[in-house]
Amino acid sequence: MTPEEFRTYGYAAVDWVAHFLEHTRDYPVLPDVKPGSLVDALPKSGPEQGEDFGQILEDFEREIVPRSTHWNHPRFMGYFANSSPGEGILAEMLAAALNPNAMLWKSSPAATELEQVTLDWLRQWMGISPGWFGQILDTASTSTFHAIVAARVRKGVSKGTLYASKHAHSSIEKGALAAGVAREHVRLIDVDDAFRMRMDLLEAAITEDLAAGLEPFCVIPTVGTTSVASIDPVREVLAIAKKHGMWVHVDCAYGGSTAVDPRYQPLMDGVDEADSFVVNPHKWMFVPMDLSVLYCRDKEWLRNAFSLVPEYLRTAGDERALNYHEYGLPLGRRFRSLKLWFTMRSFGREKIAAMIHQQIEDAKWLAEEMRQHPSFEVCAPVDYSLVVFRHRDGDEATQQMFEAVDRSGEVLLSPNVLAGRKVIRLAIGNIQTSREDLAVVWKLLRGVAGG
Ligand SMILES: Cc1ncc(COP(=O)(O)O)c(C=O)c1O
Structure with a gap:
């Protein structure tokens, strides 16, 4: 592409994006397509000769956009x-x-140092003390995997057991498996009435494992679980873990962003004293996919687990030159911090905090509407922006309600099972979601629920 062509098509693409952002509501959230439809629509092999870029952009609009589930x-x-x-x-x-x-400082001084700067800003915004080492990874799954590997190396265990709540995200179990923890050594601890990890059961499981000659090495409480946005008692977990010399990693992938508003920092109580935690600005801080942040109390713990420097990556030592590749699995690292920097600067902390607060208020409003309605049952406390609900008439009515909403294309919700009963999750978090959007959704839900 010549610079002139880039200008022409670049302006066209920017125009398309601007229009899309202005009219996203006009698109169905969920496309009405069958699996395989794009595979069938596109040529079976790539072109031998380059094609006209205008045509490629047209095909983007005609073939890709209508088959997209619109996360935006x-x-x-x-x-x-x-x-x-x-x-x-x-x-x-x-x-x-x-x-x-951004694998080495030398390979990208700007990307390396902007990552340091933005993650230090984010740490401060969240009310976390100085001294934490942050790095950007693609997803919370990868961040948690890194924490588990570092914990395993630091604790030097071979028969290590790891603990999380029954409501912990599957990435924890997956991360443990990838880090070499045996599946039968991952303990998913039962929860109390507020879906929080039960401390008596955690303590009992650790005691039992110690008696069996196993090596409890890591506990992963969650601040904002996926299924119900419940908050494990991190401080109590820490007290138990410390007694046994265990690593505490906190999964704040979803809930962590709320800490940019000091009103929500109490929900993160204890996180500042953990060994590591993950927060995903790509979930709820209005930063596009993908951007997950792993904070670790001591960067040497990660370095001990991941540093392997072949001759061709060796650079002159300078204590201010951070080589991020030594602290994680990937060698190649994208310039993700740029979008965090743009977002933090363009919005400012107060605006981000206000938007998150408004979304939590909106979720509470909707939950209250549901509580007042004879056909709806709210199934979990609403501390964040997730409303978990069901039809009072039971599983079948809940399933029918979910399917009717799904077919409408007006809103995308997700199904789940909670305490053996079907429920529906409604998570607010998109930057454009307004009270009017919620009113549309609430009207649709009432319409399909009857009552
Ligand atoms: C609490 C929690 N932890 C971890 C994850 C995994 O996130 P990622 O897709 O960034 O791996 C999710 C995903 O929704 C989540 O809700």
Whole structure:
């Protein structure tokens, strides 16, 4: 592509994005397509000769966009919603233009140091003490995996057992398996009425494992679980873990972003005293996929687990030159911090905090509406922006309600099973979601629920 062509198509692409961001509501959240439809629509092999770029952009609009599930839609409320506002989109484009590989300080001084700067800003915004070492990884799954590997190396265990709540995200068990912990050594501890990990059962499981000659080495409480956004008692977990010399990693992938508002910092109580924690700005801080942050109390713990420096990566030592590749699995690292920097600067902490607070208020409003309605039951406390509910008439009515909403294309929710009963999750988190969007969703739900 010549610079002139880049200008022409670049302006066209930016125009398309601007229109899309302005009219995202006009698109169905969920596409009406069958599996295999894109595979069938596209040629079976790649072109021998280059094609006209205008045609490629047209095909993007015709073939790709209509088959997309729109995560950037204000009524995307399935899983945990996320957002890609203009700031992040522009940052991604500029990062691609510079195209650095932030493996070594020398291979990208700017990307390396911007990562240090933005993660220190984020730490301060969250009310976390100085001294933590942060690194950006793609997802919380990868961040948690790194924490488990570091914990295993630090504790030097071979028959290590790891503990999390029954409501912990599957990435914890997966991370443990990938880190070499045997599946039968991952303990998923039962929860109390508020879906919080039970401390008596945690203590009992550790005691039993010690008696069996196993090596309890890591506990992973969650601040904002996926299924119900419950908050494990991190401080109590720490007290138990410390007695046994165990590593505590906290999964704040979803709940952590709320700490940029000091009103929500008490929900993170204890996290500052853990060994590591993960927070995902790509979930609820309005930063586009993918950007997960792993904070570790001591960077040497990660280095001990991951540093392996072949001759071709050796650079002159300088204590201010951080070589991120020594602290994690990937060698090549994208310039992710640019989109965090753009987002933090363009919004400022107060605006981000206000938006998150508003979304939590909106979730509480909706939950209250549901509580007042004869057909709805709210199934979990609403501390964050997740509302978990069901139809009062039971599983079948809940399933029918879910399917009717799904077919509508108006909103995307996600199904789950809680205490053996079908429930529906509605997670607010997209930057464009307004009270009007919630009113649309609430009307739709009442319409399909009857009563
Ligand atoms: C609490 C929690 N932890 C971890 C994850 C995994 O996140 P990721 O997709 O970044 O790996 C999720 C995903 O929703 C989550 O809700």
